[in-house]
Amino acid sequence: MxxxxxxxxxxxxxxxxxxxxxxxxxxxxxxxxxxxxxxxxxxxxxxxxxxxxxxxxxxISPKCPYYDVCGGCNIMHTNYINELAFKEEKIKNIVSKYLSNGVKINEIVKCDNRFFYRNKVSFQVKENLGFYKTNSYELVNIDKCVIANEIINDSIKYLKKLDLKYVNKIICKVGLGELMVIIDADRVIDIDILKKCASSIYLKINDEYILLYGKKYIYEDLDGYKFAISPDSFFQTNINTCLKLYRKIKDYIKDNKNILDLYCGTGSIGIFISGNNSVKGVEINKSSILDAIYNKKLNKIKNIDFICGDSGKNMLKFKDNFDVIIVDPPRNGLNNETLNNILKLNPKEIIYVSCEPMTMVRDLNVLSENYKVCEITPFDMFPNTYHIECLTYLVKM
Ligand SMILES: C[S@@+](CC[C@H](N)C(=O)[O-])C[C@H]1O[C@@H](n2cnc3c(N)ncnc32)[C@H](O)[C@@H]1O
The missing domain is CATH 2.40.50.140 (Nucleic acid-binding proteins)
Incomplete structure (x- = not known):
């Protein structure tokens, strides 16, 4: 024992x-x-x-019938208060171990819906459809996923009726009640059955996205700003927590600031905080940047511009003196070039959004040579999993 x-x-x-x-x-x-x-x-x-x-x-008894075998969720076997306590503790441990002391860590911002929150799901396909077991390529055949949006769940019965022989993966995305289905396959398959549930159906073949049916985009709305999302563009997967995160970013930014938004995706943070500020965004994914340019028009915003390319390599191209730099990198965090260029641009404030606290603290250690790490706020963007989103606010010393 x-x-x-x-x-x-x-x-x-x-x-x-x-x-x-x-x-x-x-x-x-x-x-x-x-x-x-x-x-x-x-x-x-x-x-x-x-x-x-x-x-x-x-x-508690986990709500998901596949919890014991599916590798997707890790902390559904406890109540939500305890899940949040685990996440707060995890951030405190990482910060106290890897970052100098004295950084204020705020209470974790909870998600209002622990279940059915994910607006994007990637289903693995191996003749049937589901998710992989932890650390394995063995498929767990599923009929529902309790963290996926209900519209995605409703589509599973139709997805399972497709001829899955030539399909590798199916990605479902939901926005404002509409479903986009992206079928990653080796050849064209009959998709008629999906017209019962999807507003947009794409085939992904040889890394190209071909619209087979319906609308080009799905849309999302954040406090009145509308965002078009293409099949290959990043968008935050939990709208409830995303809105809380974006509002907190906005709270940090006073009016009339010159802002650089690195890793800007579809321009969502930049557009959300644009107000009386001037914003420049950099993003490497072409589809996301095309969406960002379209979203600028959609929201009738003038004071924002975008560059498509690597953040570190492109951020010095602007002739601006930036007051604030926002970074929201993928899990591997910032590379040396980006960190050095942030220090060169010497903004008064830095706002660091991270989905991987270990790389975040590594980068904060570098930035803290010139910046005070004022506070870190964890956000529960990924309920039932061990993942945590963090927002860190830094001010020049
Ligand atoms: C976590 S997402 C954040 C997107 C956006 N800020 C948002 O809130 O929706 C990270 C983004 O960084 C982009 N990205 C990855 N590597 C990059 C790089 N080296 N330079 C610029 N953008 C990059 C990805 O394509 C993705 O859109």
Whole structure:
């Protein structure tokens, strides 16, 4: 029998067996369990619960019928208050371990809907449709996903009627009640059945997106700003929490500022905060930048311009003196060129949006040579998973 001492960053329980750390999924702090070792590594083991001897009061029955086998969610076996506590603790641990002390960490901003929040889902296809098991390419065949938007769930019965033999993946995106289906396949297949549920159907073949049916875009609305989204463009997957994040970014920015929005996607942050400010955006993905230019027109905004290209390589092309630089990079964070160029541009404030706290603290350490890291606010953008979005506000010292 082993007692779970704490949870690691991936929400796995930690216990020590003969001094060796063992990670065990689907456990909670304080629980006592019988386990079997399923993988032995040099420095750690992976274990699986055989029997719960003492369960935590925070344990609940997971809403998802596939939770034990599907690799998508990791912390659905506890109540939401405890999930949020895990996430706050995780950020505090990372910051205290890797960043100098004294940084204020705000309470995590919760999501109002723990379930059915995801507006984008990538289904794996192997003759059937579902998700992969953790660390495996074995398909878990599913009929519903309790974190996906209801419209995506309603479409699954139609997706399963497609001839899936030549299909590799199906991506569903929802915006303002409309469904876009992107079929990643080796050849054209009959998609007629999907006209019952989708407003837009694309075929992705040889990295090209071909509109087979319906509208070019789906749309999203954030506080009255409208955003067109193409199949290959990034958009935040949880609109409820995204809105809270964008409002907090807006709160940091006073009027009449010159702002650089790096990794700007479809221009969503830049347009949302444009007001009386002047904004320049940089984004590497062509489809996203075309959407950003279209979204500028859609919202009748004049004081924003975009460049398509790598952030680090393009950010010095503007002739502006930026008051504020916003960065929202992918999980790998900022590279040296981008960090050096931010320091060269020497803005008064930096707003760092991150979906990976480990790379965020690595980059904050570099920026903190010239900037005070004033506060970090975690946002629950990805309920039921161990992932956390963070917003950090830095001011020049
Ligand atoms: C987390 S998303 C943020 C998008 C946007 N800020 C938003 O809130 O929707 C990161 C974006 O960075 C873009 N990206 C990735 N690498 C990049 C690079 N080297 N330079 C510029 N943009 C990049 C991706 O295409 C993606 O749109």
């Amino acid at each position: 082993y007692k779970i001492e704490s949870l690691d960053h991936y929400a796995r329980g930690i216990c020590k067996i003969d001094g060796k750390i063992t990670f065990i999924e689907n456990t909670l702090k304080g629980e006592e369990v019988d386990i079997k070792i399923i993988k032995e590594k040099k420095n750690f083991n992976l274990g699986k619960v055989l029997n719960y001897i003492k369960k935590s009061n925070d344990r």
